[in-house]
Amino acid sequence: MDDLVHAAMARWPDVPAAYGWLSLSRRGQWRLHPHGGGWGTDTPEPGESITSPQILGFIGRNYQTDDSGCWFFQNGPQRVYVRLDGAPWILHTQPGPDTQLQLGTHTGQAYGPPSHWWLTHSGLLYAQSAQGAGLVQDHDLAQLLDHLRLADGRTLGDSLDGLSADQHTMISLAGHDAPLGWLDDNAVADMLGFVRFPVF
Incomplete structure (x- = not known):
């Protein structure tokens, strides 16, 4: 401040x-x-x-x-x-050390590493880190999905059709592993701990 x-x-x-x-x-x-x-x-x-x-x-x-x-x-x-409208942090992709992809926020800060990832049924991708909840900006989503990797080396983008909400999945970005879960769009704010519409 x-x-x-x-x-x-x-x-x-x-x-x-x-x-x-x-x-x-x-x-x-x-x-x-x-x-x-x-x-x-x-x-x-x-x-x-x-x-x-x-x-x-x-x-x-x-x-x-x-x-x-x-x-x-x-x-x-x-x-x-x-x-x-989305989350406290809106996330975009940016080049990191050794050409690895990393995340940045709408305020220009580095974000992460994420401790959890969440997909919604409408196709939005959220992350959770010590900084709070972030939503991946739609323009950067496809690029990020091609850099998030499952344990078998496949990208998340190539694996989405075969994933189910009840299976335990770990994904990795730039060497940091975190679980992937599924969320109903209406449950995002409660699950990730933020208030969309602060009240008087």
Whole structure:
């Protein structure tokens, strides 16, 4: 967290939190909801993409979670809670050491290593690590599936049709092994420990 943010929190400790103003899309885009209607209304605002590199950097450095699994951006003395359309972290692939593939987050941090992988019945791939839950961005999913390997050396991409939800499967990325499980799409947030829509 930025030093200026710590100082603002100490100076103004009782600023009410904001809800409905900020969301994170499934592709890792921060979206501003200028009338505070990002969620909790009958017609949620679609929001406007935030594109300023300075603002994106500021949000990324001051983005964190509370004890209940709600994620927020600490904007000076005020917590701005975030609607999570996918997961707290949106993951993309990037080259790592020795040309191995690794994961990075929408905020530009390295992610992992994952301690668990989860596939949903709609074809989404989630990871869990000490940083929290991450959703693999759709544009990078095919590349990652071709780098995740089963114990017999086959790629996960080549093996999906033969996998069943009741079998125990270990997969490896860049030498790190983790189990693969299956999730119902409606159970993702509860299972992975985050809140999609923080409440007032």
